[in-house]
Amino acid sequence: MIWSYSFICAIIVLYAAVITRCQDQYTCDSNTLLPRKLVQEIRSYQPVVDKIIDTVVHGDEQNVTYNELAKFVDTFGPRPSGSKSLEDSIDYMFDMLRGQGLDxxxxxxxxxxxxxxxxxxAWMVKPRLKRMDILGLGNSVGTPEGGITAPVLVxxxxxxxxxxxxKANGKIVVFNQEFVTYSKTIKYRVEGASAAARAGAVAALVRSLTPMSINSPxxxxxxxxxxxxxxxxxxxxVEDAELLARLQERGxxxxxxxxxxxxxxxxxLSRNTIAELRGxxxxxxxxxxGHLDSWDVGQGxxxxxxxxxxxxxxxxxxxxxxxxxRRTLRCVLWTGxxxxxxxxxxxxxxxxxSEQQLMNLxxxxxxxxxxxxxxSFSGYNEQARCIVAEVLRLFTRINATRLTLGASAPDLKAWIxxxxxxxxxxxxxxxxxLFHHTEGDTMSVLDRHELDLCTALWAAASYVFADLSMRLPR
Structure with missing residues (x-):
């Protein structure tokens, strides 16, 4: 299935905007916006939330998320769309989920x-010979056999x-844009090739989107x-983009x-992987x-x-x-x-x-x-926002009480x-x-304790939302 350029760009822009912006914590007066009985009901879940946190962070489930993930990525490595490694990893997850006794x-x-x-x-061949580390951008065409050799315009x-x-005609255009935020610089990665082509360029190179670099594309x-x-x-x-810019500045x-x-x-042909805990x-x-596929570098x-x-x-x-x-919890592990x-x-x-009206969250x-x-939450109803804020107060002991507006959810954009x-x-x-879409995206980036905290929050919050007597208003 082929999706329109404008639709794809809209997803990119939405994702980039919500993942990088500075947000203030949302607060509400639950005593004013929510029925007293509902507030009391939410607060009654504190023992359940504490039990989940104790089990995952300090008990029998401690370190399990990290260990299972390490086994997975060490076994299958990168899992790009269309690859055997992705399909093998999906088979593995299917068997794993069945073994957990899920519905x-x-x-x-x-x-x-x-x-x-x-x-x-890629090589800089003038004014001296230097190998350049590159990563082709997904969806790019290749060069003719033998490659392209041309002067650059930075x-x-x-x-x-x-x-x-x-000046760009017949040259390789190099975009040396300054990284401010991901949302402001992603346009050069997504649209740079077409902008360069309109000016007559034969290829485009884009400075990597990162606030700090150790020579990694x-x-x-x-x-x-x-x-x-x-x-x-x-x-x-970043280093090579700045090198080329300095050389150009010197004439x-x-x-x-x-x-x-x-x-x-x-x-x-690939597959989404689905499991449930029936309400x-x-x-x-x-x-x-979350998604099982990854780029073809690092471990994802x-x-x-x-x-x-x-x-x-x-x-x-x-x-x-x-x-x-009370309600069904469904886990979907995306492909592609x-x-x-x-x-x-x-x-x-x-x-x-068939499911729009059934989806509580x-x-x-x-x-x-x-x-x-x-x-982070996306929903126009003020009462719904306040319910989420009140639920997050149950996580004071792990300092995870902040509610911000605007969910970072590219795969769920259409639902939202x-x-x-x-x-x-x-x-x-x-x-x-620093590690996004690089060879550096490995288990070494992750922390066992932080993964446990995330697992506990994800499990406990979803349980409360699925079990409350009142669904989230829209």
Whole structure:
């Protein structure tokens, strides 16, 4: 299935905006906005929340999330869409979830984008010979056989490219944009190739989207405008982008040779993986999610193995504690997220019409699983916001009481847009973009204790939302 350029860009912009912005804590006067009986009911869950925290953080479930995730990513490594490693990892998760004794464990087919990196290399050949570390951007075309060798034009922004468009003809355009926030710089990765092509460039190189670098390129996907030539594009390190800029400022004209074997294959068949803890009295559902696929570099431990694992582990913990909520808890582990959120879009297409009114809350963890701060929430109803804020007060002992507005949930965007309340895990993720989409995304980024805290918050909060007598108002 092919999604429109504008729709894909909208998802990117939404995700980038919500993941990086500075947010103030939302507060409400629950005594004014909520019925007293409801406040008392929420506060009555404190012993249950404490039991979950004690079990996961200090008891029999301590370190289990970390150990299971480490086994998973060490076994399968990176899991790009269309790869055997992804499909093998899905088979593994299916068997794992069935072994946990969860309800209605199954998979659902989804076609995913199948892009392969191939061999790639880049060299600065003038004014001296230097190898450049690169990562081709997902969806990019490759270079002709033998590569492309051309002078570079370094620009700091799209406006500078427009002002120097005549100089770009026949050159490799290098975007050396300053990193301010992810939301403000992602446009160069996504749209840079088409902007350069309109100016006559033969290729584009984009400075990696990170606030700090140790000579590591950061990949990610990009898109092409419908009416422009498709030119190869790759991410380069901050250090190399700044080197090329300095050389140009001194009057030199650096020359780069770029070789990329990237290619797009027909869509591949993959699967979303689903498990439930069936509710005992109410028809509504609470769904939480993460994605199993990753980029083809690193281990995909942070992005988003950890988000997927705290989701299924939340179900497993509740089952072992014998906690059966009124509403069904559903865990969905997406496929094909990194390239166009393909699995989530297919799930939405299949389920939205029949489940929109049943969904009490949709939750996603895909912005890091560091020290938990609370939740981010998307929902226009002031009473719903206040209910979430009151639930988070149950997590004072682990300092995870903060509620911010605007969930970081790219896979659930379509549900939230239609009015379904949405939430995402909020953590102290200041170092997220240091490792995002790099070889450095490994288990070494993660902390055992922080993963336990995230698992406990995810399990306990979802249980309360699924068990409350009142559903979240819209």
């Amino acid at each position: 209605f464990v199954h998979t659902e087919n989804a076609n995913v984008v199948h892009w392969q990196r191939g061999h790639e290399e 620009v700091g922004c799209f406006e500078e490219l427009e002002n120097n468009s005549k 950061h990949t990610g996907y990009m898109t092409y405008d419908m009416n422009t030539t498709r030119i190869p594009t790759a991410a380069i390190t 030199s004209e650096p020359v780069v040779k770029l070789v990329m074997g990237a290619k797009s294959l027909p869509p591949a 005992d009295s109410k028809p509504e559902e609470v769904m939480y999610t 431990a942070m992005d988003d193995g950890a988000g997927a694992f705290i989701s299924w582990r939340a179900l497993a913990v509740l089952r072992r504690l014998g906690l059966k909520p 997220e990194e390239l166009h959120t393909a699995g989530a879009l297919e799930y939405y297409r299949r389920h939205f019409s 949709v939750m996603e963890s895909d912005s890091g699983t560091f020290r938990p701060l609370g939740l 847009k239609e009015g379904v309340p949405g939430a995402s895990l909020s953590t102290a993720n200041e170092k997220y973009f």
